[in-house]
Amino acid sequence: MSTFGGIDLGGTKIQAAILDAKNKVLGSARRPTPTEGGPADVAKEMEGALRDAAKDAKVDPTKLTGLGVGSPGTIEDGSVTSARNLPGWEGSFPLAQTLEDSLGCKVRVGNDVRVATNAEFKLGAGRDSESLLGVFWGTGVGGGVILNGEPWLGRGAAGEIGHVVVEIGGARCTCGRLGCMEAYAGRAAMEAHVGDLIEKGHKTDLFKLMKERDRTRLTSGIWARALHHEDKLAGQVLDRAVRALGAGVASIVNVLDVESVVIGGGLGVRLGEPYAKRIEEAMLPHLFVDSRPPKVQVAELGDLGGAIGAVLLVQDEG
Amino acid sequence: MSTFGGIDLGGTKIQAAILDAKNKVLGSARRPTPTEGGPADVAKEMEGALRDAAKDAKVDPTKLTGLGVGSPGTIEDGSVTSARNLPGWEGSFPLAQTLEDSLGCKVRVGNDVRVATNAEFKLGAGRDSESLLGVFWGTGVGGGVILNGEPWLGRGAAGEIGHVVVEIGGARCTCGRLGCMEAYAGRAAMEAHVGDLIEKGHKTDLFKLMKERDRTRLTSGIWARALHHEDKLAGQVLDRAVRALGAGVASIVNVLDVESVVIGGGLGVRLGEPYAKRIEEAMLPHLFVDSRPPKVQVAELGDLGGAIGAVLLVQDEG
Numbered sequence: 001m002s003t004f005g006g007i008d009l010g011g012t013k014i015q016a017a018i019l020d021a022k023n024k025v026l027g028s029a030r031r032p033t034p035t036e037g038g039p040a041d042v043a044k045e046m047e048g049a050l051r052d053a054a055k056d057a058k059v060d061p062t063k064l065t066g067l068g069v070g071s072p073g074t075i076e077d078g079s080v081t082s083a084r085n086l087p088g089w090e091g092s093f094p095l096a097q098t099l100e101d102s103l104g105c106k107v108r109v110g111n112d113v114r115v116a117t118n119a120e121f122k123l124g125a126g127r128d129s130e131s132l133l134g135v136f137w138g139t140g141v142g143g144g145v146i147l148n149g150e151p152w153l154g155r156g157a158a159g160e161i162g163h164v165v166v167e168i169g170g171a172r173c174t175c176g177r178l179g180c181m182e183a184y185a186g187r188a189a190m191e192a193h194v195g196d197l198i199e200k201g202h203k204t205d206l207f208k209l210m211k212e213r214d215r216t217r218l219t220s221g222i223w224a225r226a227l228h229h230e231d232k233l234a235g236q237v238l239d240r241a242v243r244a245l246g247a248g249v250a251s252i253v254n255v256l257d258v259e260s261v262v263i264g265g266g267l268g269v270r271l272g273e274p275y276a277k278r279i280e281e282a283m284l285p286h287l288f289v290d291s292r293p294p295k296v297q298v299a300e301l302g303d304l305g306g307a308i309g310a311v312l313l314v315q316d317e318g
Numbered sequence: 319m320s321t322f323g324g325i326d327l328g329g330t331k332i333q334a335a336i337l338d339a340k341n342k343v344l345g346s347a348r349r350p351t352p353t354e355g356g357p358a359d360v361a362k363e364m365e366g367a368l369r370d371a372a373k374d375a376k377v378d379p380t381k382l383t384g385l386g387v388g389s390p391g392t393i394e395d396g397s398v399t400s401a402r403n404l405p406g407w408e409g410s411f412p413l414a415q416t417l418e419d420s421l422g423c424k425v426r427v428g429n430d431v432r433v434a435t436n437a438e439f440k441l442g443a444g445r446d447s448e449s450l451l452g453v454f455w456g457t458g459v460g461g462g463v464i465l466n467g468e469p470w471l472g473r474g475a476a477g478e479i480g481h482v483v484v485e486i487g488g489a490r491c492t493c494g495r496l497g498c499m500e501a502y503a504g505r506a507a508m509e510a511h512v513g514d515l516i517e518k519g520h521k522t523d524l525f526k527l528m529k530e531r532d533r534t535r536l537t538s539g540i541w542a543r544a545l546h547h548e549d550k551l552a553g554q555v556l557d558r559a560v561r562a563l564g565a566g567v568a569s570i571v572n573v574l575d576v577e578s579v580v581i582g583g584g585l586g587v588r589l590g591e592p593y594a595k596r597i598e599e600a601m602l603p604h605l606f607v608d609s610r611p612p613k614v615q616v617a618e619l620g621d622l623g624g625a626i627g628a629v630l631l632v633q634d635e636g
Contacts, residue, residue: 154449168562248483255461257473285495286481288493
């Protein structure tokens with residue numbers, strides 16, 4: 001039977017998985033995304049993560065039928081340009097070619113959020129819906145739109161829900177704009193916000209927990225731990241994120257009236273059901289048709305959704 | 319040659335038009351929407367406006383091939399339910415049947431914003447675009463979405479751009495929610511806001527101009543006059559509206575990445591090019607892909623767009 005590799009390249013972590021032709025996960029592995037260096041260093045870690053996953057699956061990585069990659073940035077012919085949240089990746093880098101050379105199999109690269117949305121639509125929480133909004137709550141906040149069972153891409157850049165404005169003249173976003181939903185809810189923006197609050201004299205154990213866990217940033221896991229420890233500031237910053245997500249996602253639902261909203265991404269998956277429920281509640285006061293809100297669900301494929309969606313890129317080609 | 323009637327039922331005015339089979343406007347007429355009474359009174363004025371338009375076109379109103387109506391509210395089988403901004407119209411009223419009985423021709427009723435969007439898409443400013451956002455800036459702020467050349471309706475209630483949140487916990491909207499774009503930009507909300515400002519001691523000639531022109535509310539024409547008179551408060555309230563429209567429309571463009579934005583509605587058409595330009599400028603700081611913003615144009619069919627779109631409802635039926 002054919003085996004496929006999938007890699008989800010995130011701002012925080014590289015998630016790799018090996019699947020068979022029936023989309024059964026045979027093995028997986030994860031490495032942190034390098035915070036320094038450039039695209040070549042990131043590609044090296046991606047190769048490493050894939051080899052780890054192949055080892056976990058007990059398959060020969062050179063025997064894969066194909067490898068799919070979900071990546072941030074602009075993707076054209078396997079090259080990735082201006083991948084935000086990745087180190088030194090302002091220019092263009094031939095990611096598909098680099099991985100083909102190092103791994104010896106066919107590589108296809110797609111937009112990370114789109115492949116993850118597609119995975120949830122075809123195999124996950126959205127499989128009963130014909131219209132869907134994927135909300136990927138992680139380092140940034142990405143969005144995928146499925147309408148009439150097909151991805152809606154617009155002129156190529158649709159789905160930027162992280163940059164829906166929830167507060168005119170509000171908080172500065174990592175993109176430089178003011179008042180974007182991501183400026184309140186993105187992991188990177190939340191971390192910067194916590195730093196500001198500490199400077200102003202607020203107390204939190206977030207960075208202590210980070211060091212204990214030998215991390216260099218406030219990962220989704222650290223946020224979850226801080227909640228578990230009832231860290232007040234962490235709770236407040238997450239409340240602020242939920243409020244922004246509620247308003248921003250409700251705004252889009254008012255315009256698109258989709259059947260389903262699927263909450264994925266590092267934070268979305270880690271904080272899970274209770275937070276999906278809180279986002280749903282935060283949407284309600286802003287929904288124009290509040291008598292039949294869309295289904296709001298956590299991404300079923302969890303952390304592996306991006307990697308599984310990436311596999312669909314090579315499988316779809318046959 | 320066949321002749322058709324079209325009526326656009328707005329919160330402020332009833333606009334009627336008579337068209338031939340080639341969509342040439344043969345005559346038109348306008349009456350203010352009643353501010354008191356109920357649906358039957360509104361229907362009576364609609365009949366009157368249509369008879370006025372028929373007189374203007376020199377055609378016999380009983381000889382029309384069909385009459386199309388664009389109406390606010392929820393429309394099902396020619397009945398209109400909970401039409402906001404219309405007097406005493408919380409329940410359901412058989413509008414098509416009532417007009418068929420009084421005028422003696424076939425009547426079709428559609429959603430006002432959708433028929434106006436369709437008219438601009440097929441015959442107006444959007445005719446070169448395959449994807450389009452119609453922004454109807456009037457008593458409220460309505461939206462129509464065209465994707466891949468087809469109206470996108472979602473589960474039936476898509477397009478509520480007036481209720482996109484631009485300010486969490488912000489101004490109270492006429493819908494009761496907080497921070498909606500319409501709470502800043504809708505004519506009704508702006509009028510209420512001006513009232514509040516006057517109570518707080520601010521000065522404006524808006525209501526003086528209203529009385530001079532024998533109006534009972536701040537119509538689009540009164541706003542335009544006040545601008546002409548360089549009324550400072552009117553300018554400020556419109557600046558606030560433009561800021562909200564810029565943020566709200568940019569948010570939707572970030573998600574849908576449409577080719578075109580068409581600005582219609584009473585205020586949109588009356589304030590015209592200079593304000594479409596200002597909205598475009600207000601969008602720019604919020605657009606994620608600001609290197610190729612969508613075309614932003616004033617509705618070409620102007621005040622008659624809604625009535626012309628309503629005609630398309632009966633023409634499409636053959």
